[in-house]
Amino acid sequence: MGGYDNTNYKYDATDYDGNTIYITKAANIAFEKGMLLVIAAGNKGKTGVYAPADSPNVLSIGAVDASGSYVDFSSVGSAIQPTQKPDVVAQGLKSYVIDRNDVIIGTLEGTSLSTPIIAGGITCLWQALPNKTNAEIMQLVRESASQYNSPDYFLGYGIPDLQLALNRTLSVKDIEGYEVLKVYPNPTTGSVYFKFPYNEHEVFVTIYNVFGKQVLSAEVTNVNNQIDLSSLSKGVYISKIESKNISKTIKLVKK
Template sequence: MKKNLLFLILLCFPVILFAQQDAWVYFKDKQDVATKIADPISILTQKAIDRKNKHNVVIDARDVPVNETYISQLKAASGISVFAKSKWFNAIHVRGSQTDITNLQSTFTFVDHIEFADRSLNVTKNMKQKQQSKFKEALTTFNYGSAANQIQMIKGEQLHVANYTGTGMTMAVIDAGFPNVNTMTSFQRLRNANNILGTYDFVERDVDVYTNTTSNHGTLVLSTIAGYMENEFVGTAPDASYYLFITEDAPSENPVEESYWVEAAERADSLGVDVINTSLGYTTYDNVNYSYTNADMNGNTAYITKGANIAFEKGMLLVNSAGNSGSASWGIVGAPADAAGVLSIGAVKSDGTYAAFSSRGSNAQPSHKPDVMAQGQFSAVITEADIITTSSGTSFSSPIMAGSVICLWQALPDKTNAEIMQLIRESASQYTTPDYFLGFGIPNFQVALNTALSVESEFNDQEINVFPNPVKDLVYFKLPSNENGVTVNVFSMLGKHLLSTLVTPSNNQIEVSSLSKGMYVVQLQSANISKTIKIIKQ
């Protein structure tokens, strides 16, 4: 009897089993990706973060968990059981009838596509279209509006195209007042992302930096980096995080402001700030006995300059306006821009030619000054009244540059502050023939990134070479003599899987002409090799 019962169960079971289908349901997006990547401890253990950092593994959208709200909605769907989930694929494993599973696509707008474990149930045409659509994924693009010329001059928009907009990086803006930043619509995007991490007025010893009516300088400066008005204005690092510090006592000029600045820089260091932008400079004071001379601009005399050199030694990257004394009697770069550890920024006109007010370098300085140039004459800014206008000064060429600097460092997190500065100098228009007016010239951030990635793709251990990088159509792989094949997976910078193939010594290339322009992550895996690199598609 037991045998007969068992036989009956086996006869019926196949019918029950195959009425149910297994499938993977892929979702279109995840929740708060940028915020979670910027705060990886919220999604990864510290040990995991340390390991990724050690091996230069990018923390990206694949590390962000699947949206639990989506999962809950599918669990409640008719005839559907959920068995597993994958953050890497942004998908869940479901079981149900073919009809119930198929209905998920039309019922839930967040479902991207469905793949049945029984591949004969998948519609070949639709799957082919889906694969093609992956290669057409749009990367980060902005309509820069009034701010277009000043970012395009230094090719900072190419960093944005590659999805480097400052996410996860932190800048301290040390300046004068920041009136209305807490209410202006042009900083709404910044506030919505909780990207103003803290404020402090070192002059008044108060956290309020928004009601300082003596100067709107900080607001104008911040707008060139973090301002955002859709289709009208985009700063050079719209997704970075910021600390806003006041150290300038606008009504007077006194060396105590240098002390405030050093105190602010120390706080920035303790908070883990990556980049400091300062659109301030000190040369002469109301009390002439406190004033410096040209000879004092030697990179190691002014208190603020010595403080800046320490800040550089602590690992921060300091970007500072060169000064507006080019056509005045003073003439040369002031403190702290005279420090060797500071990337000092001069000003050019909209056509890239020298702006007469921009302070010049001199042989008194230990390193060539100014370092590089950005648009500082008629730069687009946003006033405290939320009005786009133009203003002139190295006060604006500096933050325009600083935003692209922090985006470049986001792209190259293993580089030191000195290495990032040197990449920027080397990319500039007159690197081999610098002068005291334009310094090394106008940098090209696309070239700076390409140069770094070209070096990066040639692994130090010489196990494998990937070339060319940047690439247009075909990527080639030179494998070591003991390697018969390597699996290559290509992902977008948002973690979307785009391509998987096997590369061998006889078939050592992959076609990438269908990819959009931008940055991609390439993972190489075999029994002997485990590598992750970044490539640029031109």
């Protein structure tokens, strides 16, 4: 599996078990510290995944072509790994890149191309869901993927849909109390209204655009229970709702 001059760092296939190889151990420690590692599965095909992609605590990324089909260089998982590998996949064949001089656009192949595609998307997802842990974000990504219910060693859970992951989380019914705090109508053409659970009387609402810039903030009470969004442009916004008992984020759509 590994070509190393120092035999102390030469591993057999059975060592890719998610806990034996030094770099895999380091990845596990990083996960425990709260980091989210997005790692290329490798380009060894049926020979198997690289380390630290074998770790159960990283998102290992395989490669597909533009049609979503497996490409034969993408490393496949096996029963040696304690969890499903690869986790998910993205385009790694004829992925578009720009040269180091920012002049020529071309294509390259490899899981080192599919991995940054996923990493960039996950960065945006975690920015939209700042209260989620690394483990929660990873699971959201897996659950959004195209073959989550029938994973295999070639595509893992499949091609993730990060918009789906976001939509499932930023639900208007995701704010729990004795009853649900409701925000309506959503989408809206003007104002949104808040219906409070029995144990809430006021919340502070901060609204951000998709670039993370704060565009509006207001205190909402069960008496003055609306926010006028008519000054905002059409589009998607992120609303953070906070009180002593609540700290949640939902998506708002302004028509």
